[in-house]
Amino acid sequence: MPFSLTRYLPILDWGRSYNRITLAKDLIAAVIVTIMLIPQSLAYALLAGLPPEAGLYASIAPILLYAVFGTSKALAVGPVAVVSLMTAAALGNIVEQGTMGYAAAALSLAALSGLILLAMGIFRLGFVANFLSHPVISGFITASGLIIAASQIKHILGVDAQGHTLVALVASLIEHLPETNGKTAIIGITATVVLLGIRNGLKPALIGLGLGKTLADIATKAGPVFVVVLTTLAVWLFGLHDQGVRIVGDVPQSLPPLTMPALAPDLLRQLLLPAFLISIIGFVESISVAQTLAAKKRQRIDPDQELIGLGAANIGASLTGGFPVTGGFSRSVVNFDAGAETPAAGAFTAIGLAIAAVALTPLIYFLPQATLAATIIVAVLSLVDFSILRRSWAYSKADFSAVLATILVTLGIGVEAGVSAGVGLSILLHLYKSSRPHIAEVGLVPGTEHFRNILRHKVKTDPSVLALRVDESLFFANARFLEDRIQTRVAGDAKIKHVILQCTAINEIDLSALESLEAINTRLREMGVLLHLSEVKGPVMDRLQRSRFLDHLSGQVFLTQFEAAQTASSLS
Known part of the structure; x- marks a missing residue:
């Protein structure tokens, strides 16, 4: 087989040595990741301003395509919090949420992002991501985590707050606070507290009770599913949806449909910059996770081929009813810890999600939106890291200024401005330092x-x-x-x-x-x-x-x- 072909199709490399032992490990990892991804995918679609099924669709074809073109053995591709927020911010300024035009624009955003990533991979332009320094990325993700958490409080309380910046969101929440639905708040707050407990203390508690480490780990990963089941049953049994508790409602019971992105020149022009920013942020997040996990097994990640893999995944999302995707930190770590040996684990996860999309969607009709919001809040809290301010202040005042400015711009103006400010500040800092050599x-x-x-x-x-x-x-x-x-x-x-x-x-x-x-x-x-x-x-x-x-x-x-x-x- 020519080397150039395996260079662009890594599946031809690892696929030759695939065996039953590897298959068993990949299947176990896929089951665990699928359980975790079902509520997470629905939640991130909600964050992006799209119907919940879009989250499932965005987690099927992209994973399959990444398994063919990607080089990471453990990276799990799909919707992630920061990219979902950036999607909502980009589309909210162009089309009205909840319309067909909004969903079509999401497809166009994914297609543009995919084409940008694909072009960068083919022309080996992965170095472009180096213009975002790590401290600036940390500052942007911290600020984005705060905005994401704040944006979900409206679902926790059952109110109609709006805004794409922290200032606007807080002001809108205060304005609509008297409209809080008590039963929704009880569900949302309880779900958040329980999910935090599961995340931080369930595994050690189960091990302390004598449960094996593997079973304790599986139970912890499946914890959010139990919360989904319990809150869904509560809404159904007590008729809470008739008392103002907002639910997911009807979700199409089908495999991802074939879709076509909107190709209007004016729309594409407006989406070009957001697509580029989403591509860069998504690639930086994905390659960081992939390289960290690969290092633990002394495996090699090809950044340029990763661009091609992520590009194919996003194009796949645009053709199957999804929205922009990238490699997620939490799901990739779970995939790795569960024993995934090859990208085939991701393909099996896609099959599991496809089964869920066909057979399980009627079961989530009464799923409260407050539970999905709680899932998002708990997931993004791990992104918030204010220690970067203390560390950068102690190490470099210039880096501290860049981090602080990125956080403030992101919180006060929006995520697109925050990314742009981060890129600009990173380049300016580099030029300033280079212009004054030691x-x-x-x-x-x-x-x-x-x-x-x-x-x-x-x-x-x-x-x-x-x-x-x-x-x-x-x-x-x-x-x-x-x-x-x-x-x-x-x-x-x-x-x-x-x-x-x-x-x-x-x-x-x-x-x-x-x-x-x-x-x-x-x-x-x-x-x-x-x-x-x-x-x-x-x-x-x-x-x-x-x-x-x-x-x-x-x-x-x-x-x-x-x-x-x-x-x-x-x-x-």
């Missing part, structure tokens, strides 16, 4: 041939020699900073006769930086000072030799900093 004045460590920062070590220096170590490549953004640093230092000390640039950390010098070096050389010569270079790396020297800079260099190029300093001192 430049150390160095001296000789006594008894050695090593040179170190004069501010950090006891070193020997020669008043006539200024030795500078530039700790970054030189390019257009920072070349002028080096010019100014040398000019200021030499102009203030008439004893200096030699300047040595130690180029140990310089991996590249672009044309703008070369022109700056030429300007530095000319100015120093006019001041009676010689410019020397030391420890220039081979590729950098190759490029310098293709220019005329070395022909006009007032000093010399030395193999070592020690040789350069000794020669300069002897010439003074």
Whole structure:
């Protein structure tokens, strides 16, 4: 089989070694994940502003396609909280929720996201995601978690609050608070408390009672299903739906339908930026989870092929009544812990969800929306991590500023603005730091041939020699900073006769930086000072030799900093 084919179809690789033992492990993992995904998929569809069945549909075809094209053995693809919120925010500004146009726009958003991811994978553009720094991502996810939790309080209370920012949501909730439905609130609050108890304390409690670890784990994962069953029975038995408790209602009893995204040019233009942001955020979340789980088994993840896998999954969602999807943290961890050995576990999960879509949907007619809201709130609480503010403040004030700004923009303006601010701040911080490279004045460590920062070590220096170590490549953004640093230092000390640039950390010098070096050389010569270079790396020297800079260099190029300093001192 040609290597190029297995490169784009990883299933041809792991599928050859598939056996009955692997099959058994994958089936067990699929059963556990399916149990967890049924209420979760319904809940995330609610969060995205779509009918509950859309959550099931978005969890079937995408998983099957990822199993064919993806490289992670444990990643579980489907609706996730942050992407669902971004979907609701993007569509809410364009079409009215609850309409056919809204559902069609969700399909278009998934299709655009899929095409963007697919193109990035084919052209190996996975590095684009690196423009979002980890602290900024953490800040955005924390803020999104708060917005998601706040957006579900209306379902917990049974009121009609609106808004896509925390400020708008809180104001709307306060305004509609007198309309709270008491029975809905009891169901919602009770479900939230029970789910939190299950999440945080059920497993240790069951193990303490003598239940085996595996059974305790399965019971914990199935806990949300029990809450769904109990609250659904309560609504049915006591007729609470006739007393104002909002329920899921009729859910089509069918497999995912074949659908066609809306292709109106104006709609696609409005969805293009949200689709790009959803693609980037979804990819970052997915690849982080996939690489973390793969590292535990010393497996390899191909980021570019992951883009193709996620792209295919989103295109599949757009053609089968879904909405944008990505690899989810909680479901992937459950899949991994349950013993999934190959992506086939995901395919079996899709089959389980398909059976649920066909056979079990009548059973959720009386499922209260408050229970689904409680499921979302408990799921996203793990996303909220304010410790990133404390850690970034202690480590880097610049990173702290970026994290805080991302959180505030996301909470105050919205998720799209928050992502855009995060990307912009990450790039600006990188450019700012790069434009001000660390430049150390160095001296000789006594008894050695090593040179170190004069501010950090006891070193020997020669008043006539200024030795500078530039700790970054030189390019257009920072070349002028080096010019100014040398000019200021030499102009203030008439004893200096030699300047040595130690180029140990310089991996590249672009044309703008070369022109700056030429300007530095000319100015120093006019001041009676010689410019020397030391420890220039081979590729950098190759490029310098293709220019005329070395022909006009007032000093010399030395193999070592020690040789350069000794020669300069002897010439003074």
